[in-house]
Amino acid sequence: MAAATAARSVRRSATRLASSDVATFRSWLDGVDAVLLDCDGVIWRGTTPIPGALAAIDALRAAGKRVVFVSNNSTKSRATYVGKLKRVCGIESTVDDVMSSAFAAASLLASKKLAPAEGHDQVGVFVVGESGLHEELRAQGFRTIGQDEGGGKPFDFAGFDVASLDGGVRAVVQGFDTEFSYNKLALAASYIRYARAEYVATNTDETFPAHGFVVPGGGSMVAALRTGCGVEPEVAGKPSPRLMDLIAAHIGVPASRCAMVGDRLNTDIRFGNSTGAQTALVLTGVTTAAQAEASKGPERPDIVLDSIADVTALLAAASE
Template structure:
């Protein structure tokens, strides 16, 4: 059973136990473009206590430098080397694990931030924000010549997804040897006004058409944690993952041997962690909001 945190003593004990703090962003630090109350002060307090702070997000719409801009606008201190998104992890996976040859290309269903991270790793990409792919209306194979250099299809959250992109991706994926990748499989995306379909929903038509699942790279997959470990030295026993979603954030932390803290300001609701229909994924700790740690000061 998860430990419920509510008193100053609870939060002081948490602070004493963990030196490295990993945070999801959407639903934990902010909702849309609004910071969650108290988050800025809590993060400042952690830094003053010499805690390592790392941000781990499945959102692949922004590159790390652009994420840094969002942190700046919201008044949250963050450095580019502290930010790990599934776009960056996907680029690292393709370049360092798949070791895709430099003459090969990735067909992208996703936003400019995903393309930016791929190019930063020296990976050529097509699709994505290309105006030729961002059109409405019918699509005909007779009017398009596939690029023979495409060796992978990568799906992320794409607010401009359309039949043209899906058709091109499907055509490439029917070729032998073309890898099917997804930045993450989040079913939903929390905006300030409510839930919207997530990256998993974007790749779903391709999964149905192909009868095959992509290799997912973001949380809860350990590729993300491997990327962090490559840059940051930390003791898993003194590290905690703070998130708002059981099937990504909390499972990610548990799979990596980290402690987990669930906040209820995002996806997961109280009914999912209590009662007869509670999830089998149980966090180590639960608190209403990250801002609750203000009880320490």
């Protein structure tokens, strides 16, 4: 309880830690059993590692903290993430250490326990997304379609018939998709509107940084579909509290004993704060120090670090 009180007082001032702020850091991490780390902007940017990320994760693990990688990137399967963590940062992990929004979306859909449509063995899913999202859905027993609808394929206005929709599809799952097109948009909207398909989005990140510039994120494409079909999606990734329930069940640690570390106020920090976790913002991603200072309410982090690399020295000092 002392730790929680301290965290709240820090939250109000959102102190930017120097390495001397050991007591503040210690009170923030005290009572935390698991550290949930966003990936892009925290441990890497694209395919470039954030310097010191591996050492920080080793230090957290050495301090007895369970480290979980929590990413809104929906394009990769968890298995692919394990490979990328090793390749980019040298981090060892298993799929149980990875919670991606693609896995979260598949898990959310599985939790609905939809029955296959009559005459079908599996629940069909129309996917607006990339291969990692297909993989995670298939791993949880869904039949996925939609992968052939991009690549410049035109929507068939003249030939389209509602009756021609795949009768086995009971859900649309949408994530980031570089093959997003009007054809995919119109088909997804038709499944939701006419086949009453459930609508699940992996995440609603408006943008993400790529090689020194910012591009539209999956949330921009979700905006198109929800506008085009008139239905709000259920969101599986950050900042949805559903994701914390999934993580807590998977690792056996309640949210109140988790700390969320991320670079985005409206996903990572909102996610942690709204679920009762501790929160830390790092300045190696999309948020500037000035934006962190100006943050308010559920988007105000408990603490701000220049980089995840600061954790190594802070932990060392705290254990002296």
